[in-house]
Amino acid sequence: MSENAADEVIRLAQQQIAERHAREAREQALRIEGRARRETPWRWMFTGAGAVLLLALLFSPGAPLQWKMYAVVHGVCAQEHNIFLGGMQFPLCARNSGIYMSFLLTLGYIYVIGRGRAGRIPPWPISAALILFVVIMGVDGFNSLFVDISQPHLYTPDNRLRTLTGMGMGISIAVLLHIVLNMTLRKDVDDTLPVLRSWWELLGILAIDLLALAAIYANLGIMFWPLAFAAFFGITGVLYMVALLLTSLFMGYEGSITSLRQLARPATVAIIPTLIILIAMSYLRFWLETQGLIL
Numbered sequence: 622m623s624e625n626a627a628d629e630v631i632r633l634a635q636q637q638i639a640e641r642h643a644r645e646a647r648e649q650a651l652r653i654e655g656r657a658r659r660e661t662p663w664r665w666m667f668t669g670a671g672a673v674l675l676l677a678l679l680f681s682p683g684a685p686l687q688w689k690m691y692a693v694v695h696g697v698c699a700q701e702h703n704i705f706l707g708g709m710q711f712p713l714c715a716r717n718s719g720i721y722m723s724f725l726l727t728l729g730y731i732y733v734i735g736r737g738r739a740g741r742i743p744p745w746p747i748s749a750a751l752i753l754f755v756v757i758m759g760v761d762g763f764n765s766l767f768v769d770i771s772q773p774h775l776y777t778p779d780n781r782l783r784t785l786t787g788m789g790m791g792i793s794i795a796v797l798l799h800i801v802l803n804m805t806l807r808k809d810v811d812d813t814l815p816v817l818r819s820w821w822e823l824l825g826i827l828a829i830d831l832l833a834l835a836a837i838y839a840n841l842g843i844m845f846w847p848l849a850f851a852a853f854f855g856i857t858g859v860l861y862m863v864a865l866l867l868t869s870l871f872m873g874y875e876g877s878i879t880s881l882r883q884l885a886r887p888a889t890v891a892i893i894p895t896l897i898i899l900i901a902m903s904y905l906r907f908w909l910e911t912q913g914l915i916l
Contacts, residue, residue, distance in 0.1 A: 696902025707842025
């Protein structure tokens, strides 16, 4: 075969490869465009469902708002060792308030510092600190349990310590759940970018948590509603995000998301199991309490 003929064969092969890549890119663009069109009505449905649920929580008559929040999460939160701020009781107990306030604050913080697409665990010293946060909360939780059941214990529990150790746990949950969601659903996940890269970034969210802790135990009544909502939407948000993950996988969204708007359909559907779990668990616990089976 002459040199010119070989060059021509190579040129034709390259042209065919380029044409195939262009065709695949067009097909991919059409699929994305078609999915975007199909998602648009679901975005309106998601917005409408969220608005209806929020308005029902805020304005349904018959009970104060803080009690309605308390009732919604009654089945998924122990609601013992309660904390009060400005004379009103939080919807969650001290430890869970710390966990889920911190979870929601950490998730927002992750996006503010530009880690929305991050899919890598933090460097090992920071990861070790996150694991330590979990261990510390576990120790404090068991110590508190031993006091409640009149067993030997290491020290006298305190609501401030319950909230503080819960906050460390909340940071760890937020980092882990963010990584799991990104690695599972995102097409454009950056698996080289850690969610937290430095001690300064970890100290940043710790400082925010400590400000929230100070507001609670300095009894700054003006902060009741912002912090109560953070705790409430934190605990319901964790449950919802797990439902969203499972719903998205069932609907075939694995590794296909480049924008959160593309999750409108599974996000709308995931509201249903979230509500079912919250309502069923709350009803069951209230019923058990009325029957005297639990306190």
